Amino acid sequence: MPETNGNDGKPAPPAAPAAGNGNGAGNGGKVAAVVAGAKAVKTRAVEEMKGAIKAPEKTDLWKSVLRVKHDETPRSRALGVLSNVFLHLHPAKVNRDAVAYNYTWGMGGMTFYVYITLVFTGTLLMFYYHPSKVVAFRDILYLDSDVPFGKLLRNMHRWGAHLMVIMVELHMFRVFLTGSYKKPREFNWVVGVLLLVLTLLLSFTGYLLPDDQLGFWAVTVGTNMARATPLLGHGGPFGPQMGMTPFNDVRFGLLGGSIVDSNALLRAYIWHCVAIPIIASAFMVVHFWRVRKDGGISGPAPVVLESEIKEPRKI
Amino acid sequence: MDLHQLWTIVSTPDNVPIVLLLFVVPFYAWYGLRQAFANDRLIAQLEGNPEMAKTHHRKIQPFKAGWTREVHVWPYLLRIEFLAAIIVTVILMVWSITLNAPLEEPSNPTLTMNPSKAPWYFLGLQEMLVYFDPWIAGVVMPSLIIVGLMVIPYIDANPLGNGYYTYKQRKFSILTFIFGFIVLWVSMIVIGTLIRGPGWMWFWPGTTWDHNRLIFEVNRDLPDLFGIAGRAGKIIFGAVVVGAYFLAAAVLIHKLITKTAFNRKIYARMSVLQYVTMQVFLIIMLSLPVKILARQLFRIKYVWVTPWFNI
Numbered sequence: 001m002p003e004t005n006g007n008d009g010k011p012a013p014p015a016a017p018a019a020g021n022g023n024g025a026g027n028g029g030k031v032a033a034v035v036a037g038a039k040a041v042k043t044r045a046v047e048e049m050k051g052a053i054k055a056p057e058k059t060d061l062w063k064s065v066l067r068v069k070h071d072e073t074p075r076s077r078a079l080g081v082l083s084n085v086f087l088h089l090h091p092a093k094v095n096r097d098a099v100a101y102n103y104t105w106g107m108g109g110m111t112f113y114v115y116i117t118l119v120f121t122g123t124l125l126m127f128y129y130h131p132s133k134v135v136a137f138r139d140i141l142y143l144d145s146d147v148p149f150g151k152l153l154r155n156m157h158r159w160g161a162h163l164m165v166i167m168v169e170l171h172m173f174r175v176f177l178t179g180s181y182k183k184p185r186e187f188n189w190v191v192g193v194l195l196l197v198l199t200l201l202l203s204f205t206g207y208l209l210p211d212d213q214l215g216f217w218a219v220t221v222g223t224n225m226a227r228a229t230p231l232l233g234h235g236g237p238f239g240p241q242m243g244m245t246p247f248n249d250v251r252f253g254l255l256g257g258s259i260v261d262s263n264a265l266l267r268a269y270i271w272h273c274v275a276i277p278i279i280a281s282a283f284m285v286v287h288f289w290r291v292r293k294d295g296g297i298s299g300p301a302p303v304v305l306e307s308e309i310k311e312p313r314k315i
Numbered sequence: 316m317d318l319h320q321l322w323t324i325v326s327t328p329d330n331v332p333i334v335l336l337l338f339v340v341p342f343y344a345w346y347g348l349r350q351a352f353a354n355d356r357l358i359a360q361l362e363g364n365p366e367m368a369k370t371h372h373r374k375i376q377p378f379k380a381g382w383t384r385e386v387h388v389w390p391y392l393l394r395i396e397f398l399a400a401i402i403v404t405v406i407l408m409v410w411s412i413t414l415n416a417p418l419e420e421p422s423n424p425t426l427t428m429n430p431s432k433a434p435w436y437f438l439g440l441q442e443m444l445v446y447f448d449p450w451i452a453g454v455v456m457p458s459l460i461i462v463g464l465m466v467i468p469y470i471d472a473n474p475l476g477n478g479y480y481t482y483k484q485r486k487f488s489i490l491t492f493i494f495g496f497i498v499l500w501v502s503m504i505v506i507g508t509l510i511r512g513p514g515w516m517w518f519w520p521g522t523t524w525d526h527n528r529l530i531f532e533v534n535r536d537l538p539d540l541f542g543i544a545g546r547a548g549k550i551i552f553g554a555v556v557v558g559a560y561f562l563a564a565a566v567l568i569h570k571l572i573t574k575t576a577f578n579r580k581i582y583a584r585m586s587v588l589q590y591v592t593m594q595v596f597l598i599i600m601l602s603l604p605v606k607i608l609a610r611q612l613f614r615i616k617y618v619w620v621t622p623w624f625n626i
């Protein structure tokens with residue numbers, strides 16, 4: 001565009017100490033001063049950059065994120081764990097034998113890790129899935145064939161779910177074998193049982209979502225049991241006497257209908273993707289909190305001999 | 316021998332977890348019990364040698380005087396967690412790359428799958444349907460399993476074995492749990508997955524699933540065996556038999572609980588409430604194998620027949 005001629009289009013140079021009186025020589029001096037100034041700024045910037053790269057932990061940015069120094073001192077190591085929201089469920093130190101793999105088998109921790117991968121892959125799956133009878137099955141086909149990494153995503157979610165069920169059961173087995181449910185951890189065992197049930201329910205509600213024959217019949221078989229609930233199911237003992245029909249019993253409540261259909265799909269979806277994950281996460285938080293509050297992992301504790309049993313306190 | 320059928324069953328994607336279960340459950344049972352026996356040997360040693368009991372650190376883990384009792388979580392625990400996370404990720408990735416999640420035909424209410432199976436972790440309950448009516452197998456038993464698990468800490472009066480593996484000090488509870496978890500829960504899952512075929516019939520691994528097979532089982536009700544007719548008669552008879560079972564099982568369990576001197580010591584610590592709760596759950600748990608035997612040996616369908624429910 002020709003209408004901007006001369007200096008009009010550019011901003012005036014900011015630092016021009018000798019205010020020019022309008023001739024050519026004055027202009028040349030200004031330019032030199034600006035260049036020198038810019039060079040000085042550049043050297044400073046390079047210096048600062050070098051400093052930051054050499055010792056990033058000295059920068060304000062770093063300090064603001066991590067809050068404490070991370071050097072090799074015991075104090076820093078402890079603070080590094082305690083002042084981090086994700087790690088602070090851990091104490092700063094643990095019994096040296098408690099880190100032995102053979103005691104806990106790492107099962108609870110790995111269960112939790114698999115749960116996190118499931119939340120992650122599940123969220124990604126939700127971008128492609130509509131909980132509607134018309135498109136649900138097609139969405140899965142689409143995921144399997146067209147979505148980039150969709151197949152891997154779906155496989156990881158599926159096998160992760162199976163893995164989690166296996167791991168929860170093994171974790172429970174370990175906790176039983178080590179007697180870790182005994183005083184003072186009784187209540188955490190109860191929380192654990194609830195987590196086991198929630199894990200199974202998560203897996204079960206997810207089974208229906210592909211809307212294929214496998215899921216459909218599995219859920220039909222499963223929810224047909226609810227029909228037989230004593231008192232509350234129309235096929236159960238004393239159900240008819242309580243006025244239960246296929247249209248008002250517990251099974252109807254679970255499915256949102258008398259057969260596994262679009263309402264059941266929507267209900268399974270909401271339980272699977274929203275309600276149960278929230279409830280399960282809440283219980284997991286309680287579970288971990290209680291592990292800490294009950295004095296950390298129960299062992300490996302020194303063995304107690306039969307002759308050392310104390311008399312029980314009478315209430 | 317139909318290897319093709321066997322391969323089809325074992326390699327069905329959703330059956331792979333059970334094949335995995337077949338390996339990991341025995342492995343971890345062995346892994347835990349091995350440490351239990353090692354601890355038991357240590358306990359025996361300490362009991363025989365009071366001097367040693369005073370000075371020994373009382374663990375099977377290695378120990379040297381002067382070692383610190385505690386270690387920093389960072390790095391000693393976190394690096395293990397990090398490593399475990401990586402290993403689990405790799406396993407899950409490899410599994411997901413090599414094996415595809417199943418997807419059958421679109422759901423079709425008019426086309427029943429045969430066999431139609433619940434997800435594998437509920438197959439123990441579905442297997443129970445062979446022996447009990449749905450209201451027991453599908454509703455009452457699951458609820459009792461959940462509540463029964465929850466009460467374990469409150470009825471176990473044995474203070475020993477808290478925080479270390481041991482078998483000797485907790486024989487009764489360990490055997491009971493292994494019976495419930497491995498013998499009843501896991502093995503019924505395995506049966507439901509690998510053995511039950513069309514019509515929920517029993518097909519040994521390696522035999523062909525014959526969709527036309529019919530089995531004529533003449534299952535009889537116990538009252539009929541005794542020639543008891545009439546509604547009231549059957550109700551009363553059934554109640555008596557079930558009552559008798561409860562009594563017999565209670566006596567048997569009581570004998571087991573008070574068998575050894577150590578068990579009697581623990582028994583003496585139990586409150587009445589603890590004892591009754593424990594009895595009720597153990598009796599009901601035992602009713603499953605008893606009913607299985609009654610069916611397999613005597614072809615008995617129901618023992619208690621009423622107009623409202625059958626047991």
Ligand code: HEM
Pocket residue numbers: 104106107108109110111112115168171172175178180181185188189190191192193195196199284287291296297298299464
């Ligand atoms: C979603 C399921 C679960 C998760 C994520 C979970 C996680 C954990 C973690 C991370 C620990 C720390 C020790 C370890 O790793 O073993 C733990 C301990 C414990 N868990 Fe779980 N758990 C779950 C289910 C259960 C179940 C089903 C039970 C029992 C019925 C249970 C009972 C306990 C008890 C009693 C402890 C304390 C053990 C000790 O101090 O040695 N948990 N859990």
